[in-house]
Amino acid sequence: MDPFLLEALLNGVLLGGVFALPVLGLNLVFGVVDVIWLCYAELVMVGMYTVWFLHTQAGWPLGLAFAVCLPAIAVLGLLLHLLVVRPLLGRPPINQVLATGGVLFVLQGSATLVFSTDFRSLGVEMPPMEMGEVFVSGTKLAAFVAALLGAAALWAFLKFTYVGTAIRAIARDREVMPLMGVDPRRIYLIASAVGGALAGLAACLLVVQLDMHPFVGLSFGPITFMICVMGGLGNMLGGFLAAFLMGLIVSTGGFWWNTEMSYVVAFLFFILVIFLRPRGLFAR
Amino acid sequence: MTEGRNISAMGGTALGAAAVLALAAVPLLSLPDYFMHVLITMLLTAVAGTGWALMGRFGLVSFGHGAFLGIGAYTMALLWNLYGITPWIGIPLGVAAAMAVGVMLGYPSFRLRVVGHYFALVTLAAGEIVRILIVALRGVTGGSLGMTPQQAPPEAAFAAMQFGKAGFWWLALAAWAGGLLAWRLLDRSMSSRALAAIAEDEDAAASIGIRVTREKLKVMMISVALAALAGALTAQYRMYLNPESLAGLAPSLQIVFGAIAGGMFSPIGPTIGALITIGLDESLRVFFGTQFIGAAPLVYGLLLVMFMLFLPRGIAGLLERRPAARVPQPGPHREAAAPPGSLGEKPATGA
Numbered sequence: 001m002d003p004f005l006l007e008a009l010l011n012g013v014l015l016g017g018v019f020a021l022p023v024l025g026l027n028l029v030f031g032v033v034d035v036i037w038l039c040y041a042e043l044v045m046v047g048m049y050t051v052w053f054l055h056t057q058a059g060w061p062l063g064l065a066f067a068v069c070l071p072a073i074a075v076l077g078l079l080l081h082l083l084v085v086r087p088l089l090g091r092p093p094i095n096q097v098l099a100t101g102g103v104l105f106v107l108q109g110s111a112t113l114v115f116s117t118d119f120r121s122l123g124v125e126m127p128p129m130e131m132g133e134v135f136v137s138g139t140k141l142a143a144f145v146a147a148l149l150g151a152a153a154l155w156a157f158l159k160f161t162y163v164g165t166a167i168r169a170i171a172r173d174r175e176v177m178p179l180m181g182v183d184p185r186r187i188y189l190i191a192s193a194v195g196g197a198l199a200g201l202a203a204c205l206l207v208v209q210l211d212m213h214p215f216v217g218l219s220f221g222p223i224t225f226m227i228c229v230m231g232g233l234g235n236m237l238g239g240f241l242a243a244f245l246m247g248l249i250v251s252t253g254g255f256w257w258n259t260e261m262s263y264v265v266a267f268l269f270f271i272l273v274i275f276l277r278p279r280g281l282f283a284r
Numbered sequence: 285m286t287e288g289r290n291i292s293a294m295g296g297t298a299l300g301a302a303a304v305l306a307l308a309a310v311p312l313l314s315l316p317d318y319f320m321h322v323l324i325t326m327l328l329t330a331v332a333g334t335g336w337a338l339m340g341r342f343g344l345v346s347f348g349h350g351a352f353l354g355i356g357a358y359t360m361a362l363l364w365n366l367y368g369i370t371p372w373i374g375i376p377l378g379v380a381a382a383m384a385v386g387v388m389l390g391y392p393s394f395r396l397r398v399v400g401h402y403f404a405l406v407t408l409a410a411g412e413i414v415r416i417l418i419v420a421l422r423g424v425t426g427g428s429l430g431m432t433p434q435q436a437p438p439e440a441a442f443a444a445m446q447f448g449k450a451g452f453w454w455l456a457l458a459a460w461a462g463g464l465l466a467w468r469l470l471d472r473s474m475s476s477r478a479l480a481a482i483a484e485d486e487d488a489a490a491s492i493g494i495r496v497t498r499e500k501l502k503v504m505m506i507s508v509a510l511a512a513l514a515g516a517l518t519a520q521y522r523m524y525l526n527p528e529s530l531a532g533l534a535p536s537l538q539i540v541f542g543a544i545a546g547g548m549f550s551p552i553g554p555t556i557g558a559l560i561t562i563g564l565d566e567s568l569r570v571f572f573g574t575q576f577i578g579a580a581p582l583v584y585g586l587l588l589v590m591f592m593l594f595l596p597r598g599i600a601g602l603l604e605r606r607p608a609a610r611v612p613q614p615g616p617h618r619e620a621a622a623p624p625g626s627l628g629e630k631p632a633t634g635a
Contacts, residue, residue, distance in 0.1 A: 036401060087593055093400060094345045098544060099592035101537055105585025112578025214578065218533055222412050229405055260420035267409040267416075274406050275392045 003133040008255035009248065010136060016247025017144035018205060020151055022224045023231065023239040025198030028154070029077075031171040031234030032191035035085050035096045039104035040199060041221030043080075046107055047073045047203025048212045052120055062124065070200040077196020081189060104217070111214035119211045143205035150201045151240060154194070158236075167191055171234060223250075223263070226270040232280025242281055297468070304461045311450035320449040326562040327456040328518045329542060333554030334463040335510025337543040338470065339503045343483040347404045348389075348411030349539045352508045353515025354418060354531030355382040358425060360516040361433045361525050364444070366424070371433075371445040375516045382512030383505055385410070390504045394497040399486065408533060415532030430526030433519075445520055452521045459517060460555070463510050467551040470506070475499055511539070541588050547598025556599050560587075 026040050037043070047069050054065035084103060088096045126138030158164035166182045167190065178184050210216060227246045231238030246266055253262025273281055310323065336349050359378035363369040369377075389410050393403055418425050425431055436444035470476050478499045481489040490496050519525045529535055538561065546557025561584070568580045595601060 084589055084593070091592075091596070094343070094404070095592050095596055097345075097401070097404065098540065099589050101540070102585040102588030102590075102592065105537070105541075105581040105588065107585075109578040109580065109582025109585060113582065114578075117577065222408060222533060225405055226409060229402065233401070258420070260416050263416050264413050264420070267413045270409050271389075271406055274398055274402055275396050278396070278398060278402060 005252070005255055007134040007136075008251045010131075010134060011140070012248035012251035013244060014136070014140045014144045014247070015251055016244030017147040018140075018202070018209070019220070019224060019227055019243040019247055020240050021147050021198050021202040021205065022220070023227045023243045024151060024154055024236060025195040025202070026224060026228050027231070027234060027236055027239045028167075028191055028198070029195040030228070031236070032167055033081070033085065033089075033188045034174070035089075035093070036100065036225070037080065037085075037195070038097050038100040038225075039080070039107055039217075040195075041217030041224060042104050042107035043073055043076055043196060043199040044203045044206060044220075045111060045212065045214065045217040046076060047200045048207040048210075048216065049111060049115055049120075051204060051207045052122055052212060053115075055122060056120075062122075066204045069204055070197050073200030073203065074193045074197040077192045077194075077199065078189060080196070081192035085192070086185075086188070108214050108217070115214065117213055117215075119213050121211045122207050124208050137209075139208045143209060146201070146205055150198065154198065155236075157194070163187075163190055223266065226267065230270060230273050230281050232283050235280055235282065238280050238282035245281075300461075300464060300468075304457060307457055308454060311453050317449065320453065322562060322566050324449060324452050324456050324521060325518075326558045327453070327460050328514050328521070329539075329562055330555040330558035331456065331459045331463050331517075332511050332514035332539050333543040333546065333557050334460070334467065334551070335507045335514065336539045337548035337554045338463075338467055338510070339500075339507040340540070340543060341548045342479040342500075342503065343400070344500060344504065345400075345404050345540075346407040346507075347533065347536050347540065348407030348409070348414075349507075349511045350531045350533070350536035351407075351411040351414035352382040352386065352511035353518070353535060353539075354414050354527065355385055356512030356514075356516040357519035357525050357530050358418060361431060361519055362424060364433050365431070370443055371516070371520050372443070375445075375513065375520070378516045379509050379512040382508050382515075385414075386504055386508035387501065390501050391497070394500040394504075397486070408536070411532055411536050415527045418527040418531055425527075426525075428527060430524055432524050435523075446523070452517070455517055456521075459510070459513050462513075464551050466506050466510070470503065471551075475502060479503055538584075541584060543598075544596075545587060545591050545598055547600025547603075549597055550600035550603070553598050553600035560599070 022040060022044060026037060029035065029037055029040075050069045050072055051062075051065045054060040054068060055062050060068075080100070080103060084099050085096065088099055124139070126142060128135045129138050129141060130136075158168055166177070166187055169177045169180075170182060170184055170187045170191075174184060206220075210219075223246060227242045228239050230246070231240070231242035249266045249269060250259075250262045253259075253265045256262075257265075277283065311320070315323075332349065332353060336346065339346065356375070356378035359381045360371050360374035363374040363377060364371055389406065392398075393406055398406055419427050422428075433446075436446050441447055478489065478494045481492075481494060482496055482499060486496055515530055519530065542557035542561045543554040544557070545560050546555065547553030564583060564587075565580055568583065572579050591598060
């Protein structure tokens with residue numbers, strides 16, 4: 001096999017891992033709270049700046065910066081829920097989406113005010129690894145492994161803890177579960193915090209791979225929503241698989257043509273999926 | 285949704301015509317150039333916002349109207365630069381191109397019942413596709429650096445639609461009046477009732493014989509045409525095009541913000557929204573300069589959240605208090621419990 005194609009495929013899988021975390025977080029919030037956080041990619045952006053600031057400006061070790069980033073963005077998710085989403089819970093969905101769209105502008109604007117529009121990078125790079133004929137970026141591989149671990153942790157949390165079970169139950173049926181003694185307000189809070197923490201984890205993985213600027217969210221935000229919908233909103237496994245599919249489309253498209261056109265193909269594919277399988281690729 | 289009718293059925297048109305005539309006299313005041321520039325920008329923004337709200341108020345929320353600005357503007361500019369076709373012809377062609385894309389997007393969406401979040405995301409994807417295509421085809425479009433329409437020689441300036449601020453003011457005014465007229469004609473036709481019924485319950489509407497796909501497509505076409513017209517005129521006025529301000533998510537959300545802030549259920553709502561957004565933009569720029577470049581989106585965003593929380597019907601919603609009070613609505617949650625006034629939409633069916 002052509003080593004370049006092989007490399008493109010491999011990069012596609014690694015990219016899928018990067019897409020997977022924000023997709024899972026977005027999906028969790030949507031499945032449980034039934035609200036789309038249009039500003040999700042901007043939460044990731046704030047997380048990236050948090051890590052960058054703590055590491056390069058405050059001089060903290062990278063691991064500690066990562067460890068702070070997760071709870072920080074989880075708190076941001078909580079605040080988003082308490083201040084914006086909760087008051088709008090009974091309202092039409094589009095009002096909720098537009099309100100979180102407002103938060104998108106707030107976060108972009110604040111980041112611009114604080115950090116300016118300059119491109120920043122963490123400047124951390126792990127040596128590339130040679131696998132047979134192809135080279136794989138070490139940072140990307142590490143990020144991929146971390147993304148899988150994060151997804152596994154989320155799965156275990158949802159599957160084996162009492163709260164996780166309650167979360168899944170609420171996502172199934174939000175009318176009946178309150179009668180069974182599950183307080184939906186508390187569950188919404190927890191889901192929002194976990195969704196935020198996933199954005200924080202995604203930020204840790206992205207900050208080592210991407211240059212950041214206040215508008216970096218726009219570069220992966222739209223595709224994250226599309227993956228989420230393709231996998232079926234609220235369907236965690238579907239979203240996870242769709243992330244890898246989209247990763248492969250983007251990176252092999254880059255191999256056949258160029259990166260920009262590969263995004264065009266990916267978005268066209270998304271529109272087709274919505275037309276043909278509106279409940280998601282993997283709906284039964 | 286029908287409050288527009290209440291203002292005054294007979295006098296409305298006459299009043300509107302008088303207002304347009306009065307506004308047409310604005311260049312005679314010989315205002316400072318900068319002031320004129322702000323006014324033209326406001327009016328063109330209002331055209332795009334009016335177009336968006338025309339369909340948005342029926343629950344057809346588009347996050348991709350930027351795409352149509354871009355298609356209109358780039359079609360016009362490329363026809364001029366490559367083939368020397370004057371914008372007088374290029375703008376109608378650009379509008380037609382945008383409408384063609386609108387059909388390609390709208391027909392399958394409406395036919396296959398893509399509604400709510402799903403429709404919003406399809407339009408979002410379309411907006412991004414147009415932006416990326418403009419960037420990717422940098423050989424002809426100049427990519428992210430943008431492009432400038434070629435300067436015409438002075439004697440051919442009028443034929444190339446290159447003239448001063450007064451000319452663009454009148455063009456923008458004509459487009460704006462056209463948008464309001466379209467709104468009015470739509471509201472007086474059965475289509476408006478049909479669309480209101482569709483927004484309430486698509487199946488029920490279809491069951492009483494409303495042709496859902498056709499009605500939705502009709503209003504989307506008007507909306508797209510207005511957006512494309514606004515995009516092309518803006519580009520021609522500024523003599524500069526770039527993909528970030530004419531396509532993609534950012535300009536799309538700005539259109540939405542203007543329309544929502546002003547109030548999308550009243551014909552003049554989006555115009556009020558344009559006055560607010562452009563006024564805000566300019567005053568932030570004047571007072572803070574480029575030093576606080578993030579201040580504008582920050583204030584925008586805060587306002588958008590505030591509007592959604594406390595004033596979901598926008599500024600124009602405040603003016604509707606009287607007709608709203610006539611409808612008896614028990615309980616304190618009138619805003620939440622009034623489906624005709626809410627951004628009526630069923631929860632996404634696919635989830």
